[in-house]
Amino acid sequence: MASQLVLLPGAPVLVPELSGAAWTDVSTLVDAGVGMLQDAVATADRRILVVAQGPQTTELAYSAHDLRRWGAPSVAVGSSRSERELNDPSGIPGAVLMAWWWIARAGLDVDVKTMTVSATANELTGSVPSVLRTIHAHDGVVMLMADGPAALAPKAPIPLDESAVELDRKLTAFVQGEDELPLLQQDAATSIGWYSQPMWTLLSDFVAGEPPISASHAAPFGVGYHTARWAISSERVDPLLHTSGSNGVPHDEELSRPIVIVGPTGTGKSDLALNLAEELGGQIVNLDAMQLYKGMNIGTAKVPQYERRGIPHHMLDVLDVNETASVADYQRDARDIVERIRASGQTPIVVGGSMMYYQSLIDEWNFPETDPSVRARYESRLEEIGVQALHAELAAKDPEAAKTILDTDPRRTVRALEVIELTGKPFAASRPTIGKPRWDAHIFALDMETSELDSRLEQRTRRMFEQGFIDEVRHLVPKGLRDGVTAKRAIGYLQVLELLDEFGDSEPTASAVEDALDQTFIGTRRYVRRQRSWFRRDARIRWLDANADATGSLVDQALRTVRKRS
Structure with a gap:
């Protein structure tokens, strides 16, 4: 989960190109916020939510924009890695543009995810578990944007209001861990310009009293x-997440079966x-080997953050593309995660189609x-004759092993041959005997008519x-995709x-793209046949x-089995 949380304001007047002579009044605050963000990133994983x-x-994509909305088109914010030109910022909330400005101001080259939240304070409080899950599942720094009231002086955006002055004093005490977060009725908050009350409400669940x-x-x-930085821990958030399911059903020992x-x-x-x-x-x-890799999102059909419904997801984005995925490493890490989820009283739900990872x-x-x-x-033999010829040698020695390993998979082909030579037994002999599943897990598999599945693929x-x-x-590619195994x-x-290799710096032709698409579909369809045969x-x-006419009953079918006492 996130280990650092940084609170930062989102006012454009904090930008020197926009504040003009007033920069001297805010420079100290900006420098403090920049330092907190830099320190948080240095302490935690280099990822910001x-x-x-x-x-x-x-969820909003982190892309290249500027502050032209406020009259500063020369101030670039957002990602500078991939976009060739700045995008129109009109659809980006101001608080998001300012968050990206803070990141640029801090000189940080990090992975950035952005989540916007739409809610009144009361609505946000009512949906805290789902919002918290998204933040709780993030591994790195959480950067929360919120301002105080805007009626603290006669020349403020809203005329001076003593209740706003008192509120800001209480917010300062809250940030210091000395007082509870004050909450106002929505109309009262709006009247003094405290538009960020929902974000303060969310902040309170993480840091109140700290x-x-x-x-x-x-x-x-x-x-x-206000700017502030906290270290946060699961002890604060777990009680909110683990009291019950989203439908209010209390957890018990049966529900902790994976x-x-x-x-x-x-x-x-x-x-x-x-x-x-x-x-x-x-x-x-x-449980998908390729979804372990950072940045491999579209091609693996990885569920985007904004579609995860605030539910924590584990064993995603844990490897760089130049690292080698290992079944043994997955087994160790995933088993530990499942045990921790069970210990918390929640139900681990393991999902994917990688066969060896499943069995491990x-x-x-x-x-x-x-x-x-x-x-x-x-490996020398592989370099000499290629993966398909080496796979043929494996098939001659161990036909069953060859059936479970693609003839385009050099690493597993080499490993199978190594195990056969070291043990003197077929590769399958080193694999487990199928018995009662670990944790007495409920195991479901989905399938549909081949014609319908082919169409979907x-x-x-x-x-x-x-x-x-x-x-x-x-x-x-610059991140090392070609260097990985x-x-x-x-x-x-x-x-x-292969398509990029063929065209080099030129854009691939439409016909070449269509051919790559066809080859991808054929490879996927072939892999599906292997999955179906193996799991059967x-x-x-x-x-x-x-199948399309049966999907409405999938949840009910699974729940009947899960809730049935053995």
Whole structure:
């Protein structure tokens, strides 16, 4: 979860190009806020989640903009990594533009996610669990944008109001951990220009009663500006998240049995997982090997942050694209996460379609040791004859192993040959005997008619390319995509890399893009056939019909099994 929280104001007058001669009145506050943000990023993971008020609750892409809205088109904010020209900022809430300005002012080159929240203070309080889950699941710095009242002086934006002065005094005490957060009726808050009350309400759930690491306050123009930085911990948030499911159903020992959702790609596993997590108050654990990688979003159909409904997601974005994914590492980390979710009283919901990762998680699987000299010999053989010829050698030695490993997967082909040589047994002999699943987990799989699934996969693949898949791959190349062993072989990414290689610095032709799309679809369809065949062999799985005319009953079908006492 997030380990640092920074409160910053969102007034354009804090920008030197906009404040003019008044800059001297705010420069000290700005310097303090910049220092807090820099210190927070240095302490936590280099990821920032911006939380700001907006017209709707959604996630905004971090892209290139400027402050032309306020007459400063020369002040650039937002991402400078990929956009060739600045975008029109008219649809971006002012608090978001100011948050991005703070990041630029601090000189930070970090991963940024932005969530806007639309709510009155009372509405936000009523939906705290879902809002908190999104923040709780973020691993890094939370940057919360909020201003104080705007009626603190005769020349303030709103005429002087003594109740505003008293409110700002109480906000200062609240920030210092010395007093509770004062709350006003919405009309009263609006009358003194305290438009950020919902964001302060959200802040209170994280830091009420906690002294900050550092804080600063100023009201140079009759508006209260507060900056502060806190270290936050799960002890504060967990009680709010773990009391019950979203439907108010208390947790018990039965509900802490994990739910595992597997099956072919494109059948709707993620939607079912989200629905069950909402119903049962659960947390989601990824079981897709390629979704472990940062930045591999469109091509892996990773659920965007704004569609996660505030539900914590684990084992996503944990590897850089030049790192090698390991089943053994996944097994260790995912088992630990599942145990922690169970200990909290919530239901772990594990979802994905990676076959070996699935088996490593729910069965006892002790991985054979590796021998560098044996592995080096097979890797040399791989360089000499290529992956498909090496895979043919594996098929000759162990046909069953070859059936479970793609002939485009060099790493697993080499590993299987290494294990066979080291153990003197078929590769499958090193794998676990299927028995009762770990934790007595409920296991579901989704499937549908082949013709319907093929149609969905074709539409999904085309949508990927329309949503910018080629640009996603292009942006991952400088991050080391070509240098990795695993990520670059992912279906779709391999085809687009080949497309980019063919055209170099030129834009690919429409026909070449269409060919890459077709090859991606074919590769996906082929992988789906393997998934279906592999999972069908596991008698522990309860299969659910995901055809279009049956999807409405998926949640009910699963819940009947989950809630049935054994």
